[in-house]
Amino acid sequence: QVQLVESGGGLVQAGGSLRLSCEASGRTFSMYTMGWFRQAPGKEREFVAAITRSDSSTYYADSVKGRFTISRDNVKTTVYLQMDSLKPEDTAVYYCAAYRGPISSVLYDYRYWGQGTQVTVSS
Numbered sequence: 001q002v003q004l005v006e007s008g009g010g011l012v013q014a015g016g017s018l019r020l021s022c023e024a025s026g027r028t029f030s031m032y033t034m035g036w037f038r039q040a041p042g043k044e045r046e047f048v049a050a051i052t053r054s055d056s057s058t059y060y061a062d063s064v065k066g067r068f069t070i071s072r073d074n075v076k077t078t079v080y081l082q083m084d085s086l087k088p089e090d091t092a093v094y095y096c097a098a099y100r101g102p103i104s105s106v107l108y109d110y111r112y113w114g115q116g117t118q119v120t121v122s123s
Helices: none
Strands: 004-007 010-013 018-024 033-039 046-051 058-060 068-073 078-083 092-099 117-122
Touching (some): 004 092, 018 117, 033 068, 046 078
Parallel strands (some): 010 117
Antiparallel strands (some): 018 078, 033 046, 033 092, 046 058, 068 078
16 A cells, blocks of 8 residues: 655646655555556546556646656656646646556556645646
């Protein structure tokens, strides 16, 4: 089992940057595929980015490709989401998630979830 705690959210102007962090408990972090999802008010939770256990592959939603970068540090048991060129439509609660399996954008594949961190982008 793994517990996830996100941090780094906040208020930023359009065009700005934020870096989200998700720290995982447990010694098996390196065995988990990690993902970031987001949920805007009144909308369903959607996939943002994912990274494999080996850090050799990443996968992004088209809406963030070229602006967001996912990375992980298996020693620090932390996954990051660097968000650049932020837009008002990026405003959402961002969730970190984990599961043991191949890289995936499917929400229901992920077994463990953090509590979320709010990102607000003003125009």
